[in-house]
Amino acid sequence: MTLLWRRLANHLATALAAAAVLVAVIPLASLFWLVLSNGVAGLSLQFFTSRPLPVGEQGGGVGNAIVGTLYMVGIACVFGLPIGVGAGVYLAERGDTRVGRVVRFTSEVMSGIPSIVVGIVAYGLIVVPMRRFSALAGGVALALLMVPTLARTTEELVRLVPHALREASLALGVAQWKTSLRIILRTALGGIVTAILLSVARAAGETAPLLFTALNNQYWNFRPDQPTASLTVQIFNYAISPYEDWHRKAWSAALVLLILVGLLDLLARFLARSRLSRKR
């Protein structure tokens, strides 16, 4: 009797777990399917290489938005990587000092700030004094989003580096700061590169912080002080428009964004895996 009950309970639990997995996978799968089925028809070489055209004209693409997204993510990296990684190393080395506690608290608070608020901050800091929307403002907004997560993952990765390596370096008469940079950071670098790629992928998918910092641009722009197109804002504009053609373009642009982010994720996973297998 008890044996039968146990078997029954076992099967029941397995079935429930399987059902839970299914429920979790369905939205993901349907999201991919929806974007793919709606977006794939609009993809063409022209879609990747040309800029958007006015309503009614055939063709056009999101080439300028792809470049704009990469451009602003690049600006975000210029500001965000040194600060985020630097703060992470500092927290790992001096995290229990008074300054360290302040830095950690700040980064924890920052990581909880909604991205639209970050956009407003960048608006106040850069757009208002410059009196124009710009790629610079968009990049800074994205950097503000990257810094706290980057700082925290870097801290954890640096803490994983064995203490023995630090001692080995110090015992060779290498200065503390040089030990941190050349030995500790170097040893943790593989993991940090993975963390950077993931945070870049996240930044590339942000819309809210770009809405009133970089705004948008129908033309090609490579100047940091000019409004700049991004995939996410372009998708937003296409999607809220009343035109059928623009809706199709929104789907296609969403597919492009999904592919871009997916590639970054894959690259990060590949790097993480090859790093692990090298250690074995």
Next chain:
Amino acid sequence: MTPSAKLSVSGLNVWFGSSHVLHDVSLDIAPLSVTAIIGPSGCGKSTFLRCLNRMHEVDPSARMSGRIQLDGRDVYRGDVDPVQLRRRVGMVFQRPNPFPTMSVFDNVAAGLRLNRIRGNYAETVEACLRRAALWDEVKDRLQESALGLSGGQQQRLCIARALAVEPEVVLMDEPASALDPIATTKIEELVHELKERYTIVIVTHNMQQAARVSDQTAFFYMGNLVEVGTTEQIFTNPKEQRTEDYVTGKFG
């Protein structure tokens, strides 16, 4: 202090936080000799060793009083840079700790590169690997990762790495305790050879090892230096009862 001493320690006290781990230790170490530090676990051997090149300062709770002189100069004076001191007083640790991201060659050259010391790296690396009795085993795999070496080879690599910055004193903190007997024998033979060029202080809790490799032996117990003398005297004719009990294996 004996005028000829390479290292002279007098009245050394060390605290970590509120615990007093070394009590009033005084000890002279002659140049080009091997001094063994023996004693049961937790008796302050490693702390004593770390004070000699100020490595204990890595722990922010550490405090010390007393005097340590290298060639007659106080190493704790305000104008002595611990970073510079550690180039003269090198250290080898209990567990082999080669830099995992570097090749065999780069590990040995690391001290030179990171300190921006110029010179013929290939020559120095070969000389140091030869002195560490490792050259013949690794000469064909200098560019491979240091993690591919066996534990004993890694430890000799760490010795070669320490030698590359041309220290005068080499501190060894139980350098063979993580190794098998054959690798241990190699390290001991090596200590014997290194004595011709370097002053060596070696912490060990293997008494046979102390008896085999050292000229002078110091016995520490509960943070006190109980007795120091020639190795022969400590092992055959100790003055203190506790020393005799320890070296004959009655406790420890």
